[in-house]
Amino acid sequence: RALDARAGGFTTKVHLGADGRCRPLSLIITPGQRADCTQFEPVLEKLRVPRIGPGRPRKKPDGLAADKEYSNGPCRDYLRRRGIRHTIPEKTDSQTARLRKGSRGGRPPAFDLERYKNRNTVERAINKLKHARAVATRYDKRGYAYLGTVTAAALVIWLRT
Template identity: 75%
Template sequence: MPTAAAARGPWSHPGTAGGLHQFRTVLEKIRVPRPGAGRPRKKPDSVAADKGYSNHPRRDYPQRRGIRHTIPEKTDSQVARLREGSRGGRPPSFDEERYKKRNTVERAINKLKNSRAVATRYDKRGYVFLGTVAAASLIIWLRS
């Protein structure tokens, strides 16, 4: 009898399945304000992610929505693709300069997590946590 994890499909690890759902949720909630009047755009120009997001569904989703993505290919995926030869397809596009800018975001999140309340998320409600993140951001800004 198949387990519940096996019933979910080839991405049977719960963290992977939840990660894909959260990835979609985050991309769907993005609102990019316009410089002037008008509704905010619902999709960013591009998305940068680490190798953990390099599987096929996570690459497909932004591509279907017309969002450029910069996600490095895992070494084992690259080896498997090259082993297939011409049937393995082209390597996914990767903009190395754009990926380097991702480090700025990672460092900002690291600074936010220096605040104990942000790192442990004591707040139960989202709007309270958002206030905690805003206060921590203000402290970081004032110290710099």
């Protein structure tokens, strides 16, 4: 089920991964109340990074920049297991808890501000998707139909670049 009835009407979330040129690489549609961090692993599992020459697309990106909402232990553990370099800022409550523990709290996670500045490519990819009226207005009643609409808009982005 990809539509959620709320007081303001039906809501839907589009979870996506994008490359450095603001092109969507993987898409998942969920109901509006679903937390973003629950879809972190499925989005990365569907990710396929195209190669310039011949060969299959890569399943592992060179690096990843994400918001604070993905700054939890399971997301960081998943990235560490797959060997993906990441730049995710630490939440202030996590930082306070780590500092309160003292030396038992561990080291702070690495954070590269210059790499984090490129995180807005995902926001720009979403804005490009919303140029398609059907994506922005969400008139589709079924989740699979809306996924098809978003996928068609993503294909148009790929064809234009």
